[in-house]
Amino acid sequence: MDVTIYHNPACGTSRNTLALIRHAGIEPNVIEYLKAPPTRETLVRMIADAGLTVREAIRKKGTPYAELGLDDEALGDDQLLDAMLEHPILINRPFVVTPLGTRLSRPSEVVLDILPADAFKGAFTKEDGEPVLDEKGARIG
Template sequence: MTMDVTIYHNPDCGTSRNTLAMIRNAGIEPTVIEYLKHPPTREQLVKMIADAGLTVRQAIREKGTPYAELGLDDPVLTEGQLLDAMLKDPILINRPFVVTPLGTRLSRPSEVVLDILPNTQKGPFVKEDGEKVLDEKGKRIG
């Protein structure tokens, strides 16, 4: 399947690994950007957040980041200030963002990626934690 898919990936994140595996289960080899090593530009980040229908606050990762220490929960901070923090310390960018011609999503949970992939899953899919997402025919469970 030829489809231009990009995943902003963190290989240490189970959700990101599951998302990447579901993309590949659809027969698509995406462009994988390890965003901690190669963060998006400000323009790319703003576009991904907007295209995913999120606010900047919804795109910030709190868990396992310096979010609290940096006081990013302060409601007076502007979106620009939050973006500055995310670009300075990319671990603050929630993951994984996936961009396809069918849309952009923050794939949390990982099966959200199925909403922006063609219906070409090659068979069953089970997440790393054992949760079944796709049946033997590649159809979504639940």
């Protein structure tokens, strides 16, 4: 299965999402988006395919969001996208693209919605100890 993750290795949610994809036996195309940001066209497509608005796809915490005045509701999508492309840290993470869909995987287990359900053969626990899959590979919760 062709899977791409827009990944930030410093982010626990992104690391957990990548680990879940690999737990499914899939080696994804890993794009460290802070080093290699998506094109505007790709970013717009991912946001739309994930069913989000541009504003919903912006990361606020730990970014220059407030300093750049991006909380101004008068700003349109084009202005927000310009800021995201100029400062990729503003792109919320991790976006995952598979043939089954595109998701902003927050929380990380959201990625399970776009991976083959039968791919999981055992338990999976997040870095913080939270169980996500039981011993049979079934989703918990």
